[in-house]
Amino acid sequence: xxxxxxxxxxxxxxxxxxxxxxxxxxxxxxxxxxxxxxxxxxxxxxxxxxxxxxxxxxxxxxxxxxxxxxxxxxxxxxxxxxxxxxxxxxxxxxxxxxxxxxxxxxxxxxxxxxxxxxxxxxxxxxxxxxxxxxxxxxxxxxxxxxxxxxxxxxxxxxxxxxxxxxxxxxxxxxxxxxxxxxxxxxxxxxxxxxxxxxxxxxxxxxxxxxxxxxxxxxxxxxxxxxxxxxxxxxxxxxxxxxxxxxxxxxxxxxxxxxxxxxxxxxxxxxxxxxxxxxxxxxxxxxxxxxxxxxxxxxxxxxxxxxxxxxxxxxxxxxxxxxxxxxxxxxxxxxx
Numbered sequence: 589x590x591x592x593x594x595x596x597x598x599x600x601x602x603x604x605x606x607x608x609x610x611x612x613x614x615x616x617x618x619x620x621x622x623x624x625x626x627x628x629x630x631x632x633x634x635x636x637x638x639x640x641x642x643x644x645x646x647x648x649x650x651x652x653x654x655x656x657x658x659x660x661x662x663x664x665x666x667x668x669x670x671x672x673x674x675x676x677x678x679x680x681x682x683x684x685x686x687x688x689x690x691x692x693x694x695x696x697x698x699x700x701x702x703x704x705x706x707x708x709x710x711x712x713x714x715x716x717x718x719x720x721x722x723x724x725x726x727x728x729x730x731x732x733x734x735x736x737x738x739x740x741x742x743x744x745x746x747x748x749x750x751x752x753x754x755x756x757x758x759x760x761x762x763x764x765x766x767x768x769x770x771x772x773x774x775x776x777x778x779x780x781x782x783x784x785x786x787x788x789x790x791x792x793x794x795x796x797x798x799x800x801x802x803x804x805x806x807x808x809x810x811x812x813x814x815x816x817x818x819x820x821x822x823x824x825x826x827x828x829x830x831x832x833x834x835x836x837x838x839x840x841x842x843x844x845x846x847x848x849x850x851x852x853x854x855x856x857x858x859x860x861x862x863x864x865x866x867x868x869x870x871x872x873x874x875x876x877x878x879x880x881x882x883x884x885x886x887x888x889x890x891x892x893x894x895x896x897x898x899x900x901x902x903x904x905x906x907x908x909x910x911x912x913x914x915x916x917x918x919x920x921x922x923x
Contacts, residue, residue, distance in 0.1 A: 595652045595690035596902055598636070605653055607902070613687070613694035617665040620697055622677060624659040626713035626896075627688040629909040629918040630746070631826075636686070647684075654688030656680040656716035657695075658709040659922070668697045676703040680716040680872045689902055691922060701877035704884040707891070714746070714891035714917035719880045721825060721870040722751035725801050726758065729823040729866050734759030736798035739790065739815060743779060744770035746917045747803050747825065749892045752777045757888045763797075765790055770915060773892070791815055802826070809854055809865075818862040829867040830855070892916025899923075 591612045598605045615621045633653055658678040661671050671677060679700035687693055703712045726732045738755050742748045743764030755762045756778025763781040766774050771782050783790050791811035798820050800812035805827030812822050831848040834840075848855075858865035883889040894915045897905035902920045909918040 593691035594899065595687070596654065598649065598651045598653060600649045601647065605903070607900070610650070610652070610690075612692045615663060615665050615694045617667040618697055619665050619694045620661045620668055620671050620677070620700070621663040622657065622659040622693045622695060622700075623662050624657050624688060624691060624693050624922040625709035626659070626919050626921050626923075627654045627657045628714045628717070628746075629905055629920065630655055630717050631909075632717075633689075633906060634910050652687040652690050654681075654690065655686055656713065657688035657693060657922075658703055658712040659693070660709075662692075664697075671697060671700070671702075676709060676712075677701065678703050678709075678712040678716055679874060679877060680720055680870075682872050683869075689899075689920070689922075696872075698874050699872035701874045701881055704881045706885055706887075710896060710919055710921060711891050711893065713919050714893050715750075715880060715884070716877060717870070718746040718750045718917065719889070719891075720873060720876055721747050721868070722754050722801075723876055723880060724870050725823045725825065725868055726751060726754050726799075729868055730799040730801065730821050732758050732760050732799055735761070737761045737763070737796070738799040738801060739794060739797050739812065740764045740801045740803070741785075741790070741808055741812070742766075742803045743774045743777075743782070744892075744915050745803060746892075746914070749774070749777060749916050750889070751801050751803075752779050753889045754883070757883060760799075763790075763794060767913075773915065777892075799823075810857055813854070813857050813861050813863050813865065816861055816863045819864075820861070821864040821866070822858070823866050823868050825868050825870070827867075829869070830865070833867045833869070894918055896921060 765785040794815040800822040802824040
């Protein structure tokens with residue numbers, strides 16, 4: 589008899605996700621089966637349809653939503669040697685997988701790491717996607733160095749709170765934007781200069797920055813480019829990808845053309861500023877999670893949680909997170 593579990597499922601690309609009973613997943617030789625303890629809400633959980641259409645995402649329906657998690661290993665495949673039943677792990681699923689808004693998850697061993705010893709499972713669930721996004725933006729794209737000046741917009745969000753701490757740990761000088769109520773929070777996380785975005789336009793007072801981490805896209809991307817020094821770098825995680833991204837990921841000529849038209853003005857401005865401009869879609873990495881674990885256990889990095897919800901109220905959690913202005917992360921308990 590097939591064992592069932594609860595999951596938040598979209599039956600097709602147009603359907604509203606609903607809580608329902610589905611079969612517990614079967615693991616492949618390189619996967620582990622995890623009893624999910626908690627999962628966090630991320631903007632991509634609202635945008636899986638956009639990924640399907642604009643990024644040529646391979647999506648199979650019915651689709652269980654959710655992208656990062658923490659939990660306990662209950663079974664492992666024949667090729668898994670680093671994890672065993674009873675291990676507490678956390679991670680971000682691969683882009684073609686998803687499925688963390690469920691009681692159980694089959695996940696590739698390469699995408700997970702053991703939970704930091706100084707975090708609860710609820711706290712750990714708030715780390716993987718935003719932590720990896722910030723890590724990859726700062727280390728892989730910006731190659732941020734000690735002493736450099738970096739601007740991070742929306743510093744009190746999930747990605748922003750992680751990026752500020754990582755940049756501070758790297759020895760960079762950090763400027764960010766928040767509302768006044770979050771000034772003390774981001775200062776405590778390591779921000780050197782804090783601007784109230786209700787009161788000031790950062791582009792009118794900042795200049796000669798080495799790096800910009802743009803989490804908003806749109807007008808903020810162009811403003812971010814204007815504050816860079818010649819040779820500076822901007823990485824953007826919101827909005828449409830660049831033509832270069834479409835070409836490298838073989839998204840097809842039609843998407844290359846569409847992204848070229850959409851980003852023409854921004855690319856032109858980047859050239860004028862002699863700046864490097866890149867789009868980042870983060871990737872799962874258990875190895876990089878281990879790097880984050882070391883920083884967490886050294887008390888140099890910590891997750892910020894705004895609200896927690898029970899699994900039965902996960903749709904309310906999605907609604908709350910989707911309204912914006914969340915401080916840190918929203919987490920759902922799956923137990």
